Structures are given as structure tokens and as C-alpha cells.
Amino acid sequence: MPSFANAVNEQVGYEFAASQQYIAIATYYDAQTLPQLAAHFYRQSVEERNHAMMMVQYLLDADEEVVVPGVDAPQTRFTDAVAPVSLALVQEKRVTAQIVELVKLAREEGELVGEQFLHWFLQEQREEVASMTELLAVVERGKDNLLHVEEHLGRAAGGESPLEVGAPPAAGGVL
Numbered sequence: 177m178p179s180f181a182n183a184v185n186e187q188v189g190y191e192f193a194a195s196q197q198y199i200a201i202a203t204y205y206d207a208q209t210l211p212q213l214a215a216h217f218y219r220q221s222v223e224e225r226n227h228a229m230m231m232v233q234y235l236l237d238a239d240e241e242v243v244v245p246g247v248d249a250p251q252t253r254f255t256d257a258v259a260p261v262s263l264a265l266v267q268e269k270r271v272t273a274q275i276v277e278l279v280k281l282a283r284e285e286g287e288l289v290g291e292q293f294l295h296w297f298l299q300e301q302r303e304e305v306a307s308m309t310e311l312l313a314v315v316e317r318g319k320d321n322l323l324h325v326e327e328h329l330g331r332a333a334g335g336e337s338p339l340e341v342g343a344p345p346a347a348g349g350v351l
């Protein structure tokens with residue numbers, strides 16, 4: 177398997193790992209009766225799953241073998257309500273670095289179709305790092321009364337991001 181296809185397969189695993197981590201964060205907030213924070217991360221989890229399936233569709237289209245990798249268990253225990261969002265921001269920054277490395281590899285190997293496929297993910301990461309940075313600021317400001325955070329998320333909810341319109345197709349369809 178060419179190393180670019182191999183690296184895309186690895187990234188499928190990282191996207192599923194991100195999805196699992198967001199389910200773990202969502203259930204942490206759900207257990208504390210913070211439904212807006214929970215809903216936010218349940219939705220993020222589905223988005224990460226969709227990212228994985230977009231990469232699977234790319235591999236299918238490129239006639240490369242699809243390997244669905246196993247993932248490490250997510251962190252499920254947190255010291256306070258701020259910690260999950262801090263972890264999520266670290267995760268989004270790590271994924272950004274991973275996508276950048278994938279783009280560099282595509283260039284090195286002359287995989288320009290693959291590089292073009294990844295451009296959407298660069299935009300998506302810019303958006304996700306920005307929105308998680310904002311959420312961290314909101315949660316830090318509201319940590320002594322999390323109902324303020326819930327109200328903020330309740331007001332901000334709804335509206336599809338314009339990015340979703342130009343998203344690559346996902347194997348089996350986007351959820």
C-alpha cells in the first residue's frame with residue numbers, strides 16, 4: 177500500500193478515536209445534568225465519525241485497501257467541568273497537525289487528488305480549533321455557575337455551518 181493511503185487509513189483511526197473521546201465527554205456532562213454541553217459533544221462525536229467515513233470513501237474511490245483501525249480507550253474521568261473542553265482543544269490541535277502532515281505527504285508523493293481532498297479538512301480544523309477555543313473561554317468564565325454556559329450554548333445552537341455544504345462524500349452517507 178502506498179504510504180499516503182496507509183497514512184489516510186491511520187487518520188481514520190484518529191478520527192474514530194476523537195469520536196469516542198467526544199462520546200466520553202458528552203456522557204460526563206450528561207451525567208451531571210448539563211444537557212446543552214452534552215448535546216454539543218454528542219454532535220461533535222457524530223462529526224468526527226463522519227470525518228472518518230469521508231476518508232473511507234476517499235480510499236474506496238482511490239481503489240486503495242480500507243483498514244479500519246482499532247482505537248485507544250478515551251479519557252472518561254475529569255477533575256472538573258473545564259477539563260473536558262481543555263482536552264478537546266488539545267485533541268483538535270493534534271488533529272490539525274496530523275492533517276498538515278498528511279498534506280505534506282500527499283505533496284511529497286505527488287498525490288494531488290489526495291491533497292485536494294484534504295483541503296476541506298484544513299478548513300474544518302481551522303473552524304474546530306476556533307470554536308473549541310471559544311467554548312473553553314465560555315466554560316472557564318462560567319465554571320462557578322454552569323447554567324450560564326448552558327444558556328450560552330442554548331442561544332448559539334442551530335444553523336448549519338457553510339462548511340458542511342462543501343464537505344466530501346462519506347461512505348454509507350453522512351449522519
Ligand SMILES: [Fe+2]
Nearest residue numbers: 191224227271
Ligand atoms: Fe475530525
Ligand SMILES: [Fe+2]
Nearest residue numbers: 224268271304
Ligand atoms: Fe474535530
